[in-house]
Amino acid sequence: MHNTKDAGDRLREAGIRVTTPRVIIYDYLLKHRTHPTCDEIYTDIKAGNPSLSLASVYNVTEKLVDHDLIIRIVSPDGERHYDAVTKFHAHFFCGKCGKIFDVSCDHDTEQLIDLPGAVVNSISVSAYGECPECASEVDP
Amino acid sequence: MHNTKDAGDRLREAGIRVTTPRVIIYDYLLKHRTHPTCDEIYTDIKAGNPSLSLASVYNVTEKLVDHDLIIRIVSPDGERHYDAVTKFHAHFFCGKCGKIFDVSCDHDTEQLIDLPGAVVNSISVSAYGECPECASEVDP
DNA sequence: ATTTGTTTTAGAATTATTTTAAATAAAAAC
DNA sequence: GTTTTTATTTAAAATAATTCTAAAACAAAT
Numbered sequence: 001m002h003n004t005k006d007a008g009d010r011l012r013e014a015g016i017r018v019t020t021p022r023v024i025i026y027d028y029l030l031k032h033r034t035h036p037t038c039d040e041i042y043t044d045i046k047a048g049n050p051s052l053s054l055a056s057v058y059n060v061t062e063k064l065v066d067h068d069l070i071i072r073i074v075s076p077d078g079e080r081h082y083d084a085v086t087k088f089h090a091h092f093f094c095g096k097c098g099k100i101f102d103v104s105c106d107h108d109t110e111q112l113i114d115l116p117g118a119v120v121n122s123i124s125v126s127a128y129g130e131c132p133e134c135a136s137e138v139d140p
Numbered sequence: 141m142h143n144t145k146d147a148g149d150r151l152r153e154a155g156i157r158v159t160t161p162r163v164i165i166y167d168y169l170l171k172h173r174t175h176p177t178c179d180e181i182y183t184d185i186k187a188g189n190p191s192l193s194l195a196s197v198y199n200v201t202e203k204l205v206d207h208d209l210i211i212r213i214v215s216p217d218g219e220r221h222y223d224a225v226t227k228f229h230a231h232f233f234c235g236k237c238g239k240i241f242d243v244s245c246d247h248d249t250e251q252l253i254d255l256p257g258a259v260v261n262s263i264s265v266s267a268y269g270e271c272p273e274c275a276s277e278v279d280p
Numbered sequence: 281a282t283t284t285g286t287t288t289t290a291g292a293a294t295t296a297t298t299t300t301a302a303a304t305a306a307a308a309a310c
Numbered sequence: 311g312t313t314t315t316t317a318t319t320t321a322a323a324a325t326a327a328t329t330c331t332a333a334a335a336c337a338a339a340t
Contacts, residue, residue, distance in 0.1 A: 016317095017305090017306060017307080017316095017318070018306080019305070019319075020305090021319065022318090037296095038296085038297085039295095051319095051320085052319090053319075055297085055298080055299095055321075055322090056318090056320070058296090059298095059318080060318095060319090063318090072216070074214050074215075074216060075214075076212070076214060076264075077214075078218040078220055080218055080297095090252065092253060092258060092260075101255060101258075103253055103254060105253075105254075112265055113243055113265075113267045114243060114244060114245075115232050115241060115243050115271075115272065117276065118232060118267075118270065118271055119269045119270040119275045120232075120267050121235070121267075121269040121270075122267070122268050123266070123267045123268075124216075124264075124265070124266045125252055126264045126266075127252075127255075127260050127261075127264075128261050128262050128263075129258055129259045129261040131257075131258055132255065132256065132257030132258050133257075135257060135258060135259045157287075157336090157337065157338080159287065159288075159336075159337075161288065161289095162287095178327085179327080191288095191289085192288090192289090193288080193290065194328095195289070195290075195291085195328090195330090196287090198328065199289095199329095200287095200288090218296090218297095220328090
């Protein structure tokens with residue numbers, strides 16, 4: 001029993017071409033839930049795929065975002081991170097270790113935004129601080 | 141009756157030096173609630189202050205953020221905007237006209253983040269879509 | 281007024297991202 | 311199954327945003 005669709009299937013369903021770089025990058029994102037940046041993705045996959053360029057990583061992630069296959073999350077300092085989990089959830093950015101944590105967010109997000117007449121396409125909730133691990137560490 | 145503190149007073153209260161660039165930039169932000177980027181601030185003030193450099197705008201805004209005199213808001217595409225209104229509020233980014241709107245957010249923001257053990261320093265709630273004005277426009 | 285320590289400046293450097301035009305690969309047509 | 315069409319990838323150069331650096335300018339304390 002494998003109910004998991006692979007990267008190729010998902011690309012096909014989205015109606016965009018199934019190319020090697022897309023499969024590699026999307027597959028990487030589906031398997032690594034670390035919210036990597038383009039640079040991190042590139043660093044990790046280039047060993048196994050030397051012909052793939054950083055520019056392609058930028059292009060492919062952008063394309064995947066356009067088709068709602070992945071989401072882009074912007075860190076407080078403006079870095080762009082990518083996440084293959086598209087269901088709405090909040091993010092917690094640890095200022096100490098730099099990790100990004102997924103946080104469930106059960107709120108009725110619609111009611112968060114009170115701007116009559118506006119069409120809300122998406123909402124992002126982010127928190128900044130110290131993650132549980134860093135917060136429990138002894139001070140130096 | 142003028143109950144508004146000026147930029148100089150606020151800098152002094154924050155315990156940092158009152159310098160000309162800081163006063164100019166902070167004053168600009170107090171008077172313009174348009175959530176400008178460093179570049180926009182620079183473009184607007186350089187006519188009246190030719191000696192002031194873009195690098196100074198970056199340095200000063202960063203300093204003001206450090207001392208909680210202004211807040212930094214990061215747009216969905218990673219641009220950094222600055223806002224002299226530090227009281228918590230949500231932001232709405234219009235994808236059509238590019239404007240940023242302030243949205244009141246009465247929610248108990250603490251309860252938005254469910255990550256036991258974490259120290260939450262700040263929370264940001266952002267929405268993306270079309271602003272009331274753009275949404276009501278006829279399609280071309 | 282002089283000193284002291286900090287801040288600002290201009291320009292260079294860096295980083296992140298985008299663009300370009302040529303090369304390539306996928307899907308469609310034959 | 312080969313050709314044609316069209317979308318995509320590549321590499322390199324270009325652009326944009328931000329940071330760094332060392333010298334000059336300045337504010338506060340003496």
